[in-house]
Amino acid sequence: xxxxxxxxxxxxxxxxxxxxxxxxxxxxxxxxxxxxxxxxxxxxxxxxxxxxxxxxxxxxxxxxxxxxxxxxxxxxxxxxxxxxxxxxxxxxxxxxxxxxxxxxxxxxxxxxxxxxxxxxxxxxxxxxxxxxxxxxxxxxxxxxxxxxxxxxxxxxxxxxxxxxxxxxxxxxxxxxxxxxxxxxxxxxxxxxxxxxxxxxxxxxxxxxxxxxxxxxxxxxxx
Amino acid sequence: xxxxxxxxxxxxxxxxxxxxxxxxxxxxxxxxxxxxxxxxxxxxxxxxxxxxxxxxxxxxxxxxxxxxxxxxxxxxxxxxxxxxxxxxxxxxxxxxxxxxxxxxxxxxxxxxxxxxxxxxxxxxxxxxxxxxxxxxxxxxxxxxxxxxxxxxxxxxxxxxxxxxxxxxxxxxxxxxxxxxxxxxxxxxxxxxxxxxxxxxxxxxxxxxxxxxxxxxxxxxx
Numbered sequence: 001x002x003x004x005x006x007x008x009x010x011x012x013x014x015x016x017x018x019x020x021x022x023x024x025x026x027x028x029x030x031x032x033x034x035x036x037x038x039x040x041x042x043x044x045x046x047x048x049x050x051x052x053x054x055x056x057x058x059x060x061x062x063x064x065x066x067x068x069x070x071x072x073x074x075x076x077x078x079x080x081x082x083x084x085x086x087x088x089x090x091x092x093x094x095x096x097x098x099x100x101x102x103x104x105x106x107x108x109x110x111x112x113x114x115x116x117x118x119x120x121x122x123x124x125x126x127x128x129x130x131x132x133x134x135x136x137x138x139x140x141x142x143x144x145x146x147x148x149x150x151x152x153x154x155x156x157x158x159x160x161x162x163x164x165x166x167x168x169x170x171x172x173x174x175x176x177x178x179x180x181x182x183x184x185x186x187x188x189x190x191x192x193x194x195x196x197x198x199x200x201x202x203x204x205x206x207x208x209x210x211x212x213x214x215x216x217x218x219x220x221x222x
Numbered sequence: 223x224x225x226x227x228x229x230x231x232x233x234x235x236x237x238x239x240x241x242x243x244x245x246x247x248x249x250x251x252x253x254x255x256x257x258x259x260x261x262x263x264x265x266x267x268x269x270x271x272x273x274x275x276x277x278x279x280x281x282x283x284x285x286x287x288x289x290x291x292x293x294x295x296x297x298x299x300x301x302x303x304x305x306x307x308x309x310x311x312x313x314x315x316x317x318x319x320x321x322x323x324x325x326x327x328x329x330x331x332x333x334x335x336x337x338x339x340x341x342x343x344x345x346x347x348x349x350x351x352x353x354x355x356x357x358x359x360x361x362x363x364x365x366x367x368x369x370x371x372x373x374x375x376x377x378x379x380x381x382x383x384x385x386x387x388x389x390x391x392x393x394x395x396x397x398x399x400x401x402x403x404x405x406x407x408x409x410x411x412x413x414x415x416x417x418x419x420x421x422x423x424x425x426x427x428x429x430x431x432x433x434x435x436x437x438x439x440x441x442x443x
Contacts, residue, residue, distance in 0.1 A: 064439045120390040127387060131377045140373050143436045144387065147369060150432045151391040154425050159397060 006198055013195030017044075020188040038096040039185065040192050045089030046114070048196040050156075052082030052204070053121070057149040060142035072138040073211050074204075075145060076128070079121055081204040085196075086118045113156045120148040226310045230318035238326075245326075248290055252334055255282050260341035272345035275338070276403045280396060283334055287327050287360070291367030292384045294319050295375035307441070316368065316437035320430065323364035331360045347409030354419065355406070359399040362426040366391050369433040372440050398422050 021040035056078035063071035093111065094104035105111065127144055131137035238245055259278050263270045306315060335356065338344065346352045367388055374384040402418035 064436075116390055116393050123386050123390055127373070127377060127383065130379055130383055136376060139439060139442075140376055143369075143439055144373055146436060147366075147432055148391060150428055151366070151394060153428075154394045154421070155397075158421060159394060 007202055010195050010198030010202060013191045014199060017188055017192035017195055021192065024188060036185075038092060040188055042089060042092040042096055043189070044192045044196040045085050045092060047193045048200050049082045049085040049089060051197055052078050052085060052200055053149060053152070055201075056082060057146055060145040063138060063142045064146075067135075067139075069138070070212065072142065073208055075142060077204045077207045077211065079124060079145065080207070081200050083118065083121045083125075085200060086114065086121070090114055090118070109159060110156075113159060117152045117156055120152055124148060226314045227317055230310060230314060231322060234318060234322040244293060248286060248326075248330060249333065251289065252282065252286050252330060253337060255286075256334070256337045256341055263342060270342060272407045273404070275342060275345050276400060276407065278342070279334065279338055280400055280403070283331050284363070284392070284396060286330055286334070287363045288367060288385060288388055290326055290330060291323050291364060291371050291388075292374070292381060293371075294323055294368055295371040296380045296384065298375075312438040312441040313434060315441070316372075316434060319368045320365050320433065323368050324361045327360035327364045328357055331356045346403075346406050348406045348411060348415075351412050351415050351419075352403065352406040355399055355402045355415065355422065358419065358422045358426060359395055362395040362422065362429060363392055365426060365430040365433050366395075369437060369440075372437060376440065395422065395425060398425070 017040055021037055056075050059071045059075035059078065062068075063075060090111075093114075097106055097108075097111075098104045124141060124144055128137055128141045131140055259282075332353075335344075335353075370388045370391065371384060374380040374387060377383050398418050398421055402415045402422070405414045405418070408414075
């Protein structure tokens, strides 16, 4: 991951996604109309948030196995990034919902699920804040991270599928079926997903390096 | 392993029976909250719709069970942990806590159901299906709250943290239980709740397995 090609790729893909998302032709549907372009910005947030939380959980498992301080930093920073993406996803969704459903918050099962999973990770940071000992904090938060991810799975993958929702693909269907996404829109949507994922990893790695460096500096000053 | 588990379980029950004050306190907590609801709705008894009933039941149950499970690790003295550590494996300890907490949770939730029936009436049509759901949900609460109590006991302000940590985790169990309760109120029979029951059982297995696997890492410190 030290190479630069994926950073350049993420810039290229996101530039394409922003330009293409705003300029390329989209199908006209009732009510949705031009707001369908929000799909390029709203959905990739969730498609990037879940991988970030998953990576964070993997590093939490690694921490518990090896007890290396660096895994803890990785785990925290990826959780941080996932939280930011989740908040952005909720905000973009609320803007979109305001135009298509009439109100920003509709009590839709997916909205509630997303809000609760953000609560889970906020609780993760509260837990980190309330333990003084470094090693203890890393260990407890790693355990909670794994536990929270497992508890989040039914919340965002199972329950929304059991209930009726205004999001597409609810009530037993797979989340994103091939019938409601126009093939032209895929040309922008998939690059946007990949681009956002790469950008999030990039931001997280920069923050991780910053954190490790500042800890080294603090050690030298002691 | 099995004998330590049994010994630990027996010890939990003995302690509980010997100082009945903790259990009595929880029972009183349950009685007084339900009595407050009774006083509020007694003024105008036809205001209590079945859905309000179900909301009250699950809210009261959730908070009672959080305070029940919270005391499983938070209340104990530091010295006792070191003693446990030297005599038993962490797996035996968490299993004992989960089993004991589920007994307690099931007892409290059935008692809650009885008190609700007594004071506020009972709009549930399929009582047997509802009882099954209450059993499953109580076990799920016990399994997740035991581990969270262990986490909270290691941090500062354990009791406050307990509520913050547990709410998002148990909400999925609660959500499914509330949906199933609605079906029981409408009297749709077992087949209508089948999906919910299977999902609830699956979540329970998942949470119990994760608690069992993760507990040794908390215990070690």
